[in-house]
Amino acid sequence: MENTVLKPDHKYAEVAERIESLIEKKVLKMGDKLLSVRALSKEQGISLSTAFQAYYFLESKGLIEARPQSGYYVKHSHEHALELPSVCDPVDDALPVSVDDMIRQVYSDLNAKGIVNFSVATPSIKLLPVAKLAKATMQAIRDSPAGCLNYENVQGNAALRKQIARQAFNWGGTPSEDDIVVTAGAVEAMSLCVKAITKPGDTVAIETPTYYAIFQVMESHGLKVVEIPADPTVGIDIDYLEQAIPRFDIKACLFVSTFNNPLGSCMPDDRKKKLVDMLAKKDIPLVEDDIYGEMYFGKTRPRTCKSFDRKGLVLYCSSFSKSLAPGYRIGWTIPGKFKAQVMRLKRMHSVSTNTLTQAALANFLSNGRYELHLRHLRKALHTQSLRYQQAVAEYFPEDTRVTRPTGGFTLWLEMNKKVDAYKLHRKALKYNIGIAPGPIFSTQGRFENCFRLSYGELWTESVEEGIKTLGKLVREWK
C-alpha cells in the first residue's frame, strides 16, 4: 500500500505552488485532469506522500478537486463565473399549448452536415459504446430462436425489465420487473402516462422553462398547462405549486426533477420528498421524467420523486436515449397504480416495442457493461460542462447569466434584455451553428433573451470557435 500519511515536507508546497501558477495562467483549465499521484511523484522525483500532500493542499485551497475513482481535476471556480439566470414570474392563466411552428423551424436544418450542433441535448456518438452495443445486438439475434423478428410482449422484454429494476436500486427504487412497462423512448412513456391520468381540457402543472416535447405531449392530448417558475439550482417552487393547484384546478403534474432540461436544476432529496408528500395529500398524480438522472457529476445518484412515493401516484419515466442508444428508441415507465391504464394505452398505440433493440440492451446490461460506460460518460460530461461554461465566460458579454448544472447535458444562458434569441438562432445558422432559442421552452412567449446550449459534443476547436462566434453575435446587440 502507498504511504499517504501527511508529514512535514517542504517539497510539497513548492510543487503545489507551481501547479497553482499553471492554473492562474490558465495553462491548466477548469475541468482539466491532473496527473495521477503516482505519475506526479515519478515526474517530479518526489515521494508518493509528497505528491499526495501537494494535491491535498491545493484541494484545501479550493483549486482542485478529487473525483471518486477518477483522480484530481482543476476545480470550477465561481470567482470569475457569470451570474445565475433569474427565476421568471408566475403566470396568471392556464393556457392551451401551441409552440411547434418555431420548434419545426429550429430543428428542420439540423441534419445538414458540418453544423456545430449545440441544440440537441444528447451525448456525442463518440461517448457511446458503439462496438459493444453492436456486439450485444448480434448476440441478441443469435440467442433468439426467431432472430428477434417476433412481436415482443406488450409489457416488454422480461430480461430487460429485470435489468431496469436492478438499476433502479441506485435512485432508491425497489420496483419489480412486473412494475415496469417498456416503451418506444421516454416521450412515448410520458405520452401514455399523461393520457392515463387526464382527460382533454384538464390542466397540468409543468416547470418553466421546460423541454418543448413536453408541451407537445400536452397539446396532443388537448390539455392546458400551468407553468410553475423554477429556480436554476433547486427546481420548482413547491409552495407556489401548492397554491396554484386549487387556483388553476390542476389535475396532474409533470416535472423533470433531476437535471431539468434546459435549466439543469436538480431538486434536493428533501424537496422531492416534500413535493411527493404534498401531492399525495391532494391525491394528485405526478409524471416524473428522469431521463437525465444517471448523468450526475457528484458522488452519488440523486434520488427520485418515485423513491418517496407511497401511494403509487408517481408515474416514473426514463429511457436509454440520453445515456446509451438514442436511435434504439427504448424507454420505460414505472406507472405505479396506473399500470393497467398505461398497458392498455400501450397496446392500443403501438402494440409492442421493438424486439431487437430491447433484446440488445438486455444483453448489454446483463453483461454489466452499463455501469462502466456510465462512469466514463459522467466524467466526460462533467469536464465538457466546465469547459463550455468557461468558454461562455470568456466569449460572452459580462452581463450574460449562465447555469451551473450538476448533471445532464445543457447550459441555460440568459442574455441582456435587448438580445433576441430567436434572431440569434437565425444568425448563428448562417455560421453553421445550431442553438435552441428560449421561446421554444415556454408556451407564453417567455425567455426571448435566453437560449439553451448543449454540451453533449466533445470539446474541440470547432466547438470553441462556435461559442466564440455566438459571443460575437450577441455583442452585436450592444
Add this chain to the structure above:
Amino acid sequence: MENTVLKPDHKYAEVAERIESLIEKKVLKMGDKLLSVRALSKEQGISLSTAFQAYYFLESKGLIEARPQSGYYVKHSHEHALELPSVCDPVDDALPVSVDDMIRQVYSDLNAKGIVNFSVATPSIKLLPVAKLAKATMQAIRDSPAGCLNYENVQGNAALRKQIARQAFNWGGTPSEDDIVVTAGAVEAMSLCVKAITKPGDTVAIETPTYYAIFQVMESHGLKVVEIPADPTVGIDIDYLEQAIPRFDIKACLFVSTFNNPLGSCMPDDRKKKLVDMLAKKDIPLVEDDIYGEMYFGKTRPRTCKSFDRKGLVLYCSSFSKSLAPGYRIGWTIPGKFKAQVMRLKRMHSVSTNTLTQAALANFLSNGRYELHLRHLRKALHTQSLRYQQAVAEYFPEDTRVTRPTGGFTLWLEMNKKVDAYKLHRKALKYNIGIAPGPIFSTQGRFENCFRLSYGELWTESVEEGIKTLGKLVREWK
C-alpha cells in the same frame, strides 16, 4: 429449348388419369405442389412434352392450376366447400367505441408455450428470412458510422423510403421518397393519420367486421365509428356508404381494402376507383390500411385505393410486420396532402422511428431480397389457406360458413347461430388452442357465432389436430 408443342400421344392421358385418381383419393390434396414437368418426365420415363400435356389436360379439367414461376398445384375446388359467410345488417347509430376488455382477455394467455395459435394474423417465423435479416442488420451496423445509435430523422431513413417508393410501383403507386413517412408499425401510421384528419367527437366509417386495433385507434382519439357492412369477397357496400355519409355526418373513412382482416375480402380495382371518386367528390379523406396487400395468391398485386387518388385525400398505411419482420416495428404512411400534419404528430409522439431496424430493412430491400422472399411467402400462405379451408370443411359441421380469401392470413368462420364464439374461445384455451372470437371485431356486440382462424402457422399435425378439436367443440352446441 424444351419441345413443349402438343402432339398426339396416348401416354399423356394415362398419366393424367393416374394423377386424377390420386387427387380423388386425397393422396394429393388441395394446394399440394405437383412434380415439375421435368421431374415428372424423368420419374415416369415419358418425354417432356408428354408430361406437359398431362398437366395441360388436368388443368383444362380444372383439377390443377399453374402458378407463375412456381409450377403446378392441386386446385382448390368449391364442389365440397362450405358456404360463404353472410353480410351483416347495417347499423342505426354511430357509437362510441369500447371493446378492449374482451381483447385483453383473448390475448393475455397467448404467450404461453405449446399453444396452437390461430388467433394472430401474422406469418410463422419459419416463413421469415431470419438468417438474411440478421445479416442485413449486422451489415447496417457496420455501414453506419454511429453504429445506428444516432436518432434517425423524423421522416425516416432515406434509403428505406426509396425502397418503399420502388415497391409501390407494384400496386400502381408512384410516390417519391419524400411522400413517405416511416412509423413504428402500421398501427402508429394509422393512429397518426386518423388524428391528423379528425377531432374528438367526429364520426369515422369503418368496415364490419374489422380488426379490433382499428377500434382502439378510434377510441383513443375520442372518435365515434359507423360500421359499414362488408361482403366477404368484394368488401364494403359503396352505395350504402354514400348514403351513410350525410346521415351520420361521417368525416373520414378507414378501410382495409385489400385482404381485409378478418374477412380476407378484396375490393376489385373498379370498386376501389369508385370509392375513391365518390369520396373525392365529398372531400372526405380515406385512411387505407394495406398491410396485407403483398400477400396475394393470384397472378398480380391488387391495386390500392391510393393508386386512384388524384386529390391527395388517401392516407396510405402499411408495414413490414406481416410480410417480413413483426418485431422490427417498421411501418409507413403516404399521407398525401396531410403530410405536414402527420409529420408534426410523428415528431410529437415518438420523435423518430428505430434507427437500427430501419437501416436493416433498407439493406435487405436494397439487395433485392424482398421480392424473392415475398414469392416464397405467397406460395406458402396460398397452400396453407387451402389446407386450413379443407380441414374446416372436413371437421366442422356442414352448416359452418367460411371465407375463401385470395390473399392475407385469415379465414372467417360463421357457425350455427346457437354457437357462442366467446365460449368456444374459452373452451379451446383449455386444449391450448387460441382463436379470435367474432365479437372483438365489432363495437356492436355482433358476430357472436363467428371467429377468425389465422393460417399463418405452417400446416402440421398439431394444426390439423387443433382444427379437429375446434370442430368437435363446435359440435357440442348441437
